[in-house]
Amino acid sequence: MALLLIDVINDFDFPEAEQLLDYARPMAQNLLRLKRRAQKAGVPVIYVNDNFGRWKSDFRRTVNHCTRHGDGRAIVKLLRPDEGDYFVLKPKHSGFFSTTLETLLRYLKTQTLIVTGIAGNFCVLFTANDAYMRDFNLLVPRDCTVSNTKKENESALRLMKRFLKADTR
Numbered sequence: 151m152a153l154l155l156i157d158v159i160n161d162f163d164f165p166e167a168e169q170l171l172d173y174a175r176p177m178a179q180n181l182l183r184l185k186r187r188a189q190k191a192g193v194p195v196i197y198v199n200d201n202f203g204r205w206k207s208d209f210r211r212t213v214n215h216c217t218r219h220g221d222g223r224a225i226v227k228l229l230r231p232d233e234g235d236y237f238v239l240k241p242k243h244s245g246f247f248s249t250t251l252e253t254l255l256r257y258l259k260t261q262t263l264i265v266t267g268i269a270g271n272f273c274v275l276f277t278a279n280d281a282y283m284r285d286f287n288l289l290v291p292r293d294c295t296v297s298n299t300k301k302e303n304e305s306a307l308r309l310m311k312r313f314l315k316a317d318t319r
Contacts, residue, residue: 153188
């Protein structure tokens with residue numbers, strides 16, 4: 151099993167970010183509790199994050215940028231990676247597209263993924279879809295993923311439950 155935190159290291163500097171932040175702030179508290187439980191149980195924590203078009207950047211620089219700039223600072227500080235956490239930078243919407251995520255998961259002998267983060271109807275959905283195509287079992291805790299609207303998030307969760315056989319409790 152592994153816990154994926156998708157795009158939670160984010161400066162929220164894009165159109166409609168303010169609306170997304172309204173949902174992301176309370177979600178971040180839930181996700182922090184889940185992360186702590188996973189760590190205590192020995193479940194690997196993997197940050198799967200957009201590179202924001204910064205092709206020469208690395209994850210540490212992305213975290214540093216997001217803790218100092220943008221409206222997402224409080225969320226980034228709350229969910230900041232710990233020493234033993236893994237990270238994968240992604241160039242597009244799916245955490246699997248052109249990344250080392252699958253190699254890392256196979257190395258960790260992972261069969262089940264807990265998929266969380268931002269946005270449920272976009273990067274979380276696309277990552278979950280690609281995970282399903284690679285025969286991973288999926289858990290998508292509904293209180294640990296958000297989209298720009300509740301309706302969009304619920305729609306994404308329904309899709310993941312119905313077509314990807316995800317447990318979306």
